[in-house]
Amino acid sequence: MKKILALSTALSAAAFAAQADVTVMSWGGAYGEAQTEAFVKPFIAATGKPTVMVDSDNPATPIKAMVESGNVTVDVASLEYADAIRLCDEGVLEPIDIASLPAGADGTPAADDFLAGAVTECGVSTDIWSNIFAYDTTKFPEGPKTVADFFDLEKFPGKRGLRKGAKAVLELALMGDGVPASEVYALLDTPEGVDRAFAKLDTIKDQVVWWEAGSQAPQLLADGEVAMTTAYNGRIFAAAMNEGKPFQIVWDGQIYENEMFVIPKGAPNMADALEFVKFATSTEGLRASAQQISYGPARKSSMKEEILFKDGKTVMAPHLPTAPENMGNALETSAPFWVDHDAELNERFQAWLAQ
Amino acid sequence: MTEAATPALLTTADGRPLKEALATAQARARRRALLLVLPLLAFVLLTFLIPIGYMLKRSVEHDGFSASAPELDAWFAANPGFDYANPPEEAYAALVKDLARMQEEKTTGIAGTRINYTVPGTISLFKGGARAAKDLQPPYKEALIALDAEWSSVKLWRGMEAASSKYTTEFYKVAADRKLTDEGWTRGGDKERIYLYLFFKTFLVSALITVICLLLAFPVAHLLAVLPMSKSSLLMILVLLPFWTSLLVRTTSWIALLQEQGILNNLLVWMGVVPDASRLQMMYNMTGTVVAMTHVLLPFMILPLYSVMRVIPPSYARAARSLGATSWTTFRRIYLPQTLPGIAAGSLLVFILAVGYYITPALVGGADGQLISNLISFHMSKSNWSLAAALAAMLLASILLLYWLYDRLIGIDRLKLG
Numbered sequence: 001m002k003k004i005l006a007l008s009t010a011l012s013a014a015a016f017a018a019q020a021d022v023t024v025m026s027w028g029g030a031y032g033e034a035q036t037e038a039f040v041k042p043f044i045a046a047t048g049k050p051t052v053m054v055d056s057d058n059p060a061t062p063i064k065a066m067v068e069s070g071n072v073t074v075d076v077a078s079l080e081y082a083d084a085i086r087l088c089d090e091g092v093l094e095p096i097d098i099a100s101l102p103a104g105a106d107g108t109p110a111a112d113d114f115l116a117g118a119v120t121e122c123g124v125s126t127d128i129w130s131n132i133f134a135y136d137t138t139k140f141p142e143g144p145k146t147v148a149d150f151f152d153l154e155k156f157p158g159k160r161g162l163r164k165g166a167k168a169v170l171e172l173a174l175m176g177d178g179v180p181a182s183e184v185y186a187l188l189d190t191p192e193g194v195d196r197a198f199a200k201l202d203t204i205k206d207q208v209v210w211w212e213a214g215s216q217a218p219q220l221l222a223d224g225e226v227a228m229t230t231a232y233n234g235r236i237f238a239a240a241m242n243e244g245k246p247f248q249i250v251w252d253g254q255i256y257e258n259e260m261f262v263i264p265k266g267a268p269n270m271a272d273a274l275e276f277v278k279f280a281t282s283t284e285g286l287r288a289s290a291q292q293i294s295y296g297p298a299r300k301s302s303m304k305e306e307i308l309f310k311d312g313k314t315v316m317a318p319h320l321p322t323a324p325e326n327m328g329n330a331l332e333t334s335a336p337f338w339v340d341h342d343a344e345l346n347e348r349f350q351a352w353l354a355q
Numbered sequence: 356m357t358e359a360a361t362p363a364l365l366t367t368a369d370g371r372p373l374k375e376a377l378a379t380a381q382a383r384a385r386r387r388a389l390l391l392v393l394p395l396l397a398f399v400l401l402t403f404l405i406p407i408g409y410m411l412k413r414s415v416e417h418d419g420f421s422a423s424a425p426e427l428d429a430w431f432a433a434n435p436g437f438d439y440a441n442p443p444e445e446a447y448a449a450l451v452k453d454l455a456r457m458q459e460e461k462t463t464g465i466a467g468t469r470i471n472y473t474v475p476g477t478i479s480l481f482k483g484g485a486r487a488a489k490d491l492q493p494p495y496k497e498a499l500i501a502l503d504a505e506w507s508s509v510k511l512w513r514g515m516e517a518a519s520s521k522y523t524t525e526f527y528k529v530a531a532d533r534k535l536t537d538e539g540w541t542r543g544g545d546k547e548r549i550y551l552y553l554f555f556k557t558f559l560v561s562a563l564i565t566v567i568c569l570l571l572a573f574p575v576a577h578l579l580a581v582l583p584m585s586k587s588s589l590l591m592i593l594v595l596l597p598f599w600t601s602l603l604v605r606t607t608s609w610i611a612l613l614q615e616q617g618i619l620n621n622l623l624v625w626m627g628v629v630p631d632a633s634r635l636q637m638m639y640n641m642t643g644t645v646v647a648m649t650h651v652l653l654p655f656m657i658l659p660l661y662s663v664m665r666v667i668p669p670s671y672a673r674a675a676r677s678l679g680a681t682s683w684t685t686f687r688r689i690y691l692p693q694t695l696p697g698i699a700a701g702s703l704l705v706f707i708l709a710v711g712y713y714i715t716p717a718l719v720g721g722a723d724g725q726l727i728s729n730l731i732s733f734h735m736s737k738s739n740w741s742l743a744a745a746l747a748a749m750l751l752a753s754i755l756l757l758y759w760l761y762d763r764l765i766g767i768d769r770l771k772l773g
Contacts, residue, residue: 061736068740089464089478090738159615198546209639210722224616336479344475346737350730351549353722354556 021050022272025062026078028055029215030238034292035078035126037310039280042288046279049272057213060087063264067092072266075273078126082167082338084260088122089339094263094270095122096277104301105283113283118298123260124281127295130256130321130330131168134236135228136221137246147253147329150228151176151204158227161220164210164353166345167338168255171331172230173200175253181331188337194345198352210353221247237294237319241309251326257333258298294319407751414526414744419469420518423462424453431519439509439516439537447496447506450515454488457481472739473525473535474514480505509537526745550730550746554753557727560645561709567649568656568705569698576660576697581669598654606718609647613637613719639721647715652708656701663697699765707754 024040026032036053044051054074056062060083066072079087087093098119101110110119118125133150135143144156150172162169174184174193177200187193201208209226211217217231218239233254239245261280263273279285286297290307294316297303307316317323321330365373421428426449437446457463467481480503491498499506514535517525525535532551534543542548575594579587597605612618620634629635637643667690675685713728720729727750734743 058736061738064738065735086464086468086478089482090468091461091465195546205722208722223614225614340471340476340479343471343737343739346733347549348547350725350733351547354549354553354725355546 021052022075022269022276023052023054023073024076024078024276025054025056025059025074027057027059027214029213030218030235030242030293031214031232031295034234034238034289034295035280038288038292039126039276039285042285043276043279047275049275051276058083063087063262064090064092067265070266072264072268074264075267075269076276077262077264079123079260079262081120081123081257081260081333082335082342084123084262085120085335086339086342087262088120092265093122094265094267096124096263096274100274100278102278102282104299106301106304108301113299113301115298115300118258120260123262124277125258125298126261126281126286127259127289127293128256128298128320128322129259129295130233130254131163131172131230132233132236132249132251132254132321133172133228133230134217134221134247134249136224137248139224139227143248144228144250145252147172147175147250148178149250150230150253151200153204153207156227159207159209159225160204161209161211161217161226161229161231163217163230164212166349167342168230168333169201169349170194170197170345171255171333172253173197175329175331176200181253181329184331185334185337188341194348198348201352218245218247221245233319233321234293234295241311241314251321252329253331254321254326254329255331255333256321257335259295290316290320296320296322410744411748413741414748415522415524417469417518417523417526417741418521419465420515421521423457423460423466424450424515424519426450426452426456427515428519431516439512442496442512444494444496446512447499448493450484450506451488451491451495451499454481454485458485458488469518470511470514472742473517473529474508474510476505477511477514480511510535513537513539526741527749529742530745530749550727553725553727553730554749557710558753560641560726561706564645564649564652564709565656565702565706567645568653569702571649572653572656572660572701573694573698576657576664579657579661580664580667594654594657597650602651602714603718605651606647606715609643609650610638610719613643613646614639638719639724641720641724643719643721644716644724644726647719648709648712651715652705655704655708659700659704660694660697663694663700667693695765699761703758703761706757710750710754 022043024035026035032053032055040051040053043049058080059074059077060079063074063077063079064087066074084093088095096119098111098114099109101114101119101124103109104113114125115128118128133144133147135156137143139158140156144150144152149156150160162172170188171184174187174197175181177196179187188197209220209229211220211229214232214235217229218235220226221229221231221236222239222243222245233249236247236249240247261277263270263277267273280289281299283299283301286299286302287307289295290297290302291310297307308314309316318325320326367373367376427446430446430449434446437443454463457466463481463485464478467478470477470481483503484499484506487502491502505511517523517535528535528540530550532543532548533540534547575590579590579594582590610617614620615634615636615638617638619637620629623629624631624634637646671689671693672685675689676682680688710726711728712726713732716724716726717729717732720726727746731743731746731750734740734746
């Protein structure tokens with residue numbers, strides 16, 4: 001018996017040692033790489049703490065499952081804004097005190113330095129990203145200019161790529177149908193609005209290729225499987241800059257939001273996790289991230305000086321969702337709306353897909 | 356005759372009764388056998404029975420609301436059949452107390468999420484109510500309704516009453532395409548019904564795949580069984596090779612082959628069979644699902660068929676032919692009946708695997724190639740585990756029903772897996 005006990009202790013100690021790394025779960029692809037370069041590697045260099053990055057199509061799903069089953073292996077996760085709020089409400093995430101976050105490089109306290117809404121009860125913004133649509137300039141020399149063009153199969157024939165889910169798709173449909181950004185959520189809150197969004201989607205339904213992982217969107221475009229596709233703006237930027245793809249982003253009708261770092265309840269290395277979040281969301285951390293991929297930093301102090309892409313010459317500002325010239329017809333995702341209606345509208349969306 | 360009529364008790368060499376000694380020896384052997392299967396038993400229990408039991412429990416149990424709203428639970432229990440359209444002040448008083456408690460214990464999200472499953476839009480209603488609860492003054496009814504008119508919704512009170520018990524059949528109702536309205540549970544609208552249709556579609560597609568698999572596998576298995584050893588082992592490797600390849604690799608190869616800019620389409624365009632503008636759509640739809648799943652599941656049909664065909668003596672067919680049967684009659688009356696156990700086993704295996712298949716339709720199914728398992732996974736990912744469990748339980752029940760039918764019609768003892 002003693003032998004078994006000793007053996008099992010040794011085994012669990014070994015398992016513990018293997019788990020001592022800070023595990024960060026993000027979205028993979030160009031985004032995961034950017035976060036690895038901007039956060040994970042500098043964090044290892046600064047603190048010497050082994051840190052690893054793991055990928056997921058949407059970290060909200062495994063995080064919830066891990067906490068519910070009591071087997072949490074992730075310390076820090078990158079979640080969409082509405083998911084960070086929803087899971088926080090459900091008690092899946094650790095609260096993070098805004099006062100404990102480092103002040104900006106210029107000394108501004110974190111609470112004033114972060115943009116409004118960028119720090120919530122359980123999450124801290126790592127960047128502001130956007131759902132945009134993009135096309136291949138070799139296919140359309142006179143490309144689409146407005147969100148209405150995305151739904152115009154006569155003027156711009158060809159397949160459309162769309163993210164498989166209700167979020168950002170229904171909003172896009174309404175804006176494509178001529179609804180001003182300011183009225184989208186009020187309309188989507190009514191049954192008529194939802195019907196109108198689905199009716200608009202019906203007009204392109206048989207031309208749609210649905211994608212799920214963020215890296216699929218630029219791939220579909222590169223393969224010529226679609227003529228244009230919705231995507232996370234950073235993925236298109238990365239494909240254009242790093243691989244020289246002839247992709248053009250259409251900012252009209254963009255739907256942007258904060259991406260949040262959160263710490264799941266019961267994270268194995270809670271203290272290190274918090275340290276990592278503080279490190280990553282500092283003025284310098286957010287700047288480093290914006291140098292890697294075209295997502296905007298959520299701290300004012302990070303934008304004081306001009307941010308250059310990692311190639312050392314491309315100015316990032318015009319490529320960020322928050323650039324004034326890109327904000328002409330832009331919609332901020334409504335977190336309260338999606339917290340309430342995510343289940344209902346996704347169910348409806350699935351029913352619509354299967355019909 | 357003075358000897359006793361009964362024969363003397365048989366004893367072993369050391370004088371113990373033989374019967375007793377035999378029983379001891381057998382018991383020891385049985386214990387040892389049990390010890391040998393114990394790991395398997397524990398494995399099955401741990402990885403199969405407990406999770407399924409847990410899943411079934413999950414489908415009827417959810418304490419998200421009942422655990423965080425004790426006052427309201429008690430009130431509902433004491434006042435069955437109250438007027439949903441006009442709940443009395445006491446109900447609202449209990450609700451406000453519970454809301455204040457939720458705010459304190461940070462359970463608003465959990466309670467709201469539970470009600471949100473049947474009454475969409477309630478999470479922020481609960482959050483708003485909980486934030487304001489401790490400052491509300493009686494009469495609570497007016498105060499709460501002034502805060503948000505939704506608090507007087509008939510549907511909401513119906514939903515809260517149903518959720519005030521830990522055990523519920525609501526998830527099965529949702530899974531049967533029913534919807535909570537002001538009038539109670541009714542059939543969902545045309546645009547919202549999905550689950551029963553998908554169940555039906557899943558079984559239909561699985562049946563189609565089973566039939567295609569059978570048609571493709573039968574000649575291959577026959578060839579495997581009758582070819583000389585050297586050739587048949589080569590063929591066997593060809594059958595098994597894809598079986599050993601990762602499922603993901605096989606599925607993505609189909610994508611590479613069949614997609615619009617894929618190999619097959621390029622070939623057809625190059626040969627001028629189809630014009631470039633109207634390439635065939637063979638992927639991201641039902642065709643893609645059926646093709647890829649048939650390929651993935653084919654070995655499960657070939658192997659049981661082969662194992663049965665291998666032992667059918669060729670002399671039976673020869674005898675039939677020599678007695679004047681045509682080749683068709685020989686096949687139909689002599690060969691086919693003998694392969695039935697293999698056909699039955701293969702079909703059952705392929706059908707049941709196809710019904711629960713998830714990854715292939717998810718990758719190549721696009722919009723209309725989705726099956727019920729994709730919806731189950733969807734609800735797992737959207738963290739409505741109870742609905743996922745209810746759907747899974749319905750799937751399990753329908754498979755058990757089919758298994759029972761199969762047993763009645765064909766007989767499970769005729770199953771031969773190899």
